[in-house]
Amino acid sequence: MGERQNTKLEAEGAEFMVLGLLLVEGLHCFKAYTNFAGYDLVALDPSTGRSARIQVKSRWATDYDRSFAIKNFDCDFVVLAALNRGYRFRRAATRAPDDGRRPPRFFCFPVEIVRAAQSATDLWGKVSLSRIDNPESYEDAWHLIQEWIGDQK
Template identity: 45%
Template sequence: MARMDTRLESEGAEFLVLGQLLIHKIAAYKTYTNMPGYDIVATNAEHSSSARIQVKSRWKTGANGFPIKNFECEFVVAVFLNRGSPDGKKLPMPPHYYVLPAATVQALRRSEGWGKVNLNHLPELEQYREAWGLISDFLMSSRANPSPLEC
């Protein structure tokens, strides 16, 4: 079976994450396409801080992992779009979002070659589901990077 072209869905996932950040009162903007290491930058002007966010999406309902090799970010947001399956056996569902610190993802075992992580290996996975507060807490802490606006 030929590999599906999911470029539009990947772009859509980035906008979904951007929208979620904004409705959770986290100022953010999307970077230029194919920026190595991150797709979105969240900012807090009051604290002069920023967080780089890499968005990883999977099209298929029931997906549980994604390939990742670059960890030049503070957070990885895994978006499981749940659009069904190519054979039609799995039905579409609403998307699931997991907000993961990059260090947490980096600590997971990855497959050879593709560098795919399986989130089923993360016992506390549900604590990261829609955990947008992790990003806002990071932006309020001294761990956050200085904002690019300060430069």
């Protein structure tokens, strides 16, 4: 497998993608730029002041193992951004004939769902989507954030 891939730019991009998607959904949202270890974005209803702290976790590879690491649960939602930028983990002989690039997918989980799915024995604090009941039901589930902050558009 070699050295660890630097995906810092892609991770930053994932945060801005989620920010943009929330804005398109009509939610007021901003990026928490520094010193907010548990979350990356804040969505809010300006009329009530109610807010949702959102942590964005991204996975670069299309062939990732459908898991992500998380250690800080100081948030209300965790959005997994599966960026699908290409193959990284499969051996060349088992890859599809293309480069593996696909449209990104976004899963919006309440933090309690993520915390319950975390492996107690994994040193990285991994959460596998296989430990979440029907994870596809959380894909593009921006309404969960809307309901949390009380924005019933």
